[in-house]
Amino acid sequence: MSVTIKDVAKNANVSIATVSRVLAGKKEAYSSSTERKVKKAIRELGYKKNTAAVELVTMHSNVIAVLVPTPKTNFAMKIIDSIQKGADMKNLNVIILFVGDNDEKMQIKALNNVIERPVNGILLISVELFGDAVNLLKNSDIPHVFVSTAIDKESQFVSSDDFKIGYEATKFLIEKGHKKIGLSSLEKNSFIGRQRVSGYLAALNDYHLPHSNDWIVEGDYSYESGFSAMQHYKENTDITAVIGASDLVAIGIINAAKQLNINVPNQLAVVSIDGTYLVDIVSPRVTSVTQSFFTMGETALNMLFADENAVSNYMYIPFKIDEREST
Amino acid sequence: MSVTIKDVAKNANVSIATVSRVLAGKKEAYSSSTERKVKKAIRELGYKKNTAAVELVTMHSNVIAVLVPTPKTNFAMKIIDSIQKGADMKNLNVIILFVGDNDEKMQIKALNNVIERPVNGILLISVELFGDAVNLLKNSDIPHVFVSTAIDKESQFVSSDDFKIGYEATKFLIEKGHKKIGLSSLEKNSFIGRQRVSGYLAALNDYHLPHSNDWIVEGDYSYESGFSAMQHYKENTDITAVIGASDLVAIGIINAAKQLNINVPNQLAVVSIDGTYLVDIVSPRVTSVTQSFFTMGETALNMLFADENAVSNYMYIPFKIDEREST
DNA sequence: ACACTTTGCGTAAACGTTTACAATGCCTAC
DNA sequence: GTAGGCATTGTAAACGTTTACGCAAAGTGT
Structure with missing residues (x-):
């Protein structure tokens, strides 16, 4: 042996x-x-x-687990990057697990896999947990923090203030003179989706602008859902600006617009939410609400090891708006 | 407790x-x-x-580890996706570790982390291992296969045939009438880099075309290195076509060309290697040598559990050329 | 020379499982 | 009624570490 x-x-x-x-x-x-x-x-x-033996006797490992919905979530990589860097300094090992999207069974499987070993902490990036999975995690008494998502304000999370993102993005477009503004491809029932919609509506309201159900379209943050949202807008609305729920959504909108002979930014202004490297490699380059994913990761890691009582449950990371060619 | x-x-x-x-x-x-x-x-x-206890006594786990250079490697995600799917069916758990790029210390740290526990197998995606790290892995007697990279033909690996990729991409451009063709931003000293250069040179040679050192530029597969390669080409060469070593490289070249008022594809044809979703969201859409990353992941997983003696050490996955707007 | 402290090391228990082996009771076949 | 078989369960050893405890040897201060 x-x-x-x-x-x-x-x-x-x-x-x-x-x-x-x-x-x-x-x-x-x-x-x-x-x-x-x-x-x-x-x-x-x-x-x-033999790590198994060590962990058995010490009841403790220096591993932190990061859960991510699918390998497709491109902004998650930036967060992971910063977590990795922070963990290296703290001499922790990071393992990453992809939990299937929208699949309670897969979530539970991944969670069990993690909970059954003495991990030091769990970071959940952008994963929305379902019913039993939530309980599993809560009962595990392993410290965990949600990143770029949340289930409620009781659990620890760090993300951007998505209400504010919705508000500021809308305000930005309003102040550029737009009155009919779309909001595209977010999951209306997710925590984040609801926040963004609220912010968006609040801004319209503050500026005494009307809104229409047709302006808000449901989607899944993908290129395709942006692309098809554009068709919907063209057929059903006369909006002059639209906020894409992710970079890919915005790019999908822009490319669909191109195909429909709608000029961006002249006939349609587009703002994306996220601001990953994608916004800079397409043309026109996309104006974005840029989130600080790097800081988000760092903060999440710190929160994981902070004295539970000393810090507040959640933390918002500042974002900024970077104007580029699409507005 | x-x-x-x-x-x-x-x-x-x-x-x-x-x-x-x-x-x-x-x-x-x-x-x-x-x-x-x-x-x-x-x-x-x-x-x-308590997984630690189980693993201790059974000397065996159902975990396979996937090592990836950095969270930035975007095609790796596609491979991981297929590995994950395959593993789910086999009831294996997948953990992913990012080993720093070009850093022997980090590689060894990550490898040790993995070797010290009874993982079932190790998949290394696109990671080039350095000196001691190689020995560490070889001596560990944990089955492992390299994916989309290789150190030599003795170790198990699955990838595209990079010689053939270099050859076919070049041939494709030659048959479109190009005689002066660049090859941009690969690491000349890596296994893959050497293979691609050889294929490229072989094609030029087969068609009795000359070549120049100025046409091949070293780089790191990034957008930036593609971008700056274009400046180099403009100043030092009169090539009419170029092969980018990755999608991002090709996109960098195209965007730099735009800035230099060089029309793609009319004045410069661009082919990328990889063919991830990126080639479809930029404009012009990029003609690509499209690798079958999904198949690659599947195959790697199978190879990991195949009878060691039954299969050959390495396996090439077919690729194809998808013509789009950049040529 | 004595008591006390320090340094260096060994013994053995403990961590939470799995599993070979043994034990028990019951059933069946003669 | 006895032998053998089967179904079900329990006992205890083993996996490879860490660490509390104790002991011997060496050092220190008087």
Whole structure:
């Protein structure tokens, strides 16, 4: 079988306790000559720690798990990037799991996989948990924070203030002179979707502008749903501006507009929400509500390890509006 | 502390062995009345398996690890997607780890993290391992296969035939009438980079066309490196076509060309390698050598569990050329 | 020379499972 | 009535670590 601490101990002529101490680097507990012997044995035998055994006895690991809906969520990568960097500094290992989108069974499977081992914490990026999955997580007493999403204000989360995003994006367009503004391809029943719609409506209201149900279209943040939303707008409305719920949605709208001979930005102004690198590689480059995904990841990681009582449950990360060529 | 199998046993009035058997679903080994008792106790106590203990005693887990260079590698997501789907069917859990790019220390750290637990297999997507990291992996006797990359033909890998990609992309452009063709932003010293360059040169040679060192530019598959490659071409060459080593590179070239008032495809034809969704959302839409990333992931997973002796070490996945607006 | 402290190391228990083996009771066949 | 078989359950060892505890040797201060 594989090399264990016992083999090392025998080879170095010390006890397993000593080997363990050298491994753990408890410097005050062994002499430098034993250290040499042990390290030599470790090298010669090619010894590898058995993490399962370690975790069993210590009841603790230095792993944090990051759950992401699907590999397609492109902004999530930016968040993961910052989590990874932060974790490296804290000497934590990060593992990422994709939980299927909209599938309670898959969510539960992924959650169980994570809960059944002693992970240090769980970060859920943009995943909306369903019924039983929520309870599973809540009852696990593993610290967890939601990132760029939330189920309610009781659980810990960090995200942008999506009400404000809806509001500011709308306000931005209103102040450019638009009066009929679409809001495209968000999930109306999700926490985030509701917030954004509220913000959007609040802005219209503050400026005494009417609104229409036809202006808000449901969707799933995808390129395709943006593309087809544009068809809907063309046929059913006379909006002059539209907010895409994600970069891809906005790009889908723009490309559909092109196909319909609608000029962006002259006949239709488009603002996207997210501001990933995509907005800069398409043409026209897309004006965006740019979220600080990097900060979001950092903050989430800190929140995970913060004293539970010291911090508030949730945290909003500032965003900004970057004007580009689509408005 | 947390609920263990002992608590369940006590609560259900059976031995821990019985609980374990019910948990494992060894149907022939217990009566349905005990099953009921045990399951009830499990539910009431909210018992969760301790994976560390299980893995310790069984010396085996149903986890496969996927290593990816950085969260930025956008085609990797497609591969991961298929791996995930395949793994779900096989009832395996997938964990993803990002190993830093070009950093031996990080690679070793990530590898150790994985090797030290009983993972079933390791898939390395597009990661080029450095010196010690290679040995670490080879000595671990954990089955592993490289995906969309390789270190040599001795280790198992699945990828496109990058020589052929270089050859076919070049041939495609030659047959469209181009004689001076650039190859942009690949890492000349990587396995893949060398293969593509060879294929490219072979095609030029087969058609009795000259080549120039100025036509091949080193880079890192990024948008930026494509962008700056274009400046180089404009200043130092008179090429009429260029192959971008990735979609982002090609898009960078196209956008830089736009800025330099070079019309694509009329003055410069551009072909990208990869063919992810990006080629369809920019304009002009990019002609691409489209790799079958989905198949690649599937195949890699199968190879991981195939009988070691039955299959050849490596496997090439077919690709195709999709002509779009950039040529 | 003595008592006390420090340094370095070993012994053994514990972590939560799985599983080989043994034990029990019951059933069937003679 | 006895032997053998089967179904169901329990006992205990094992997996590879960490760490509390204890002990010996060496050092220190008087």
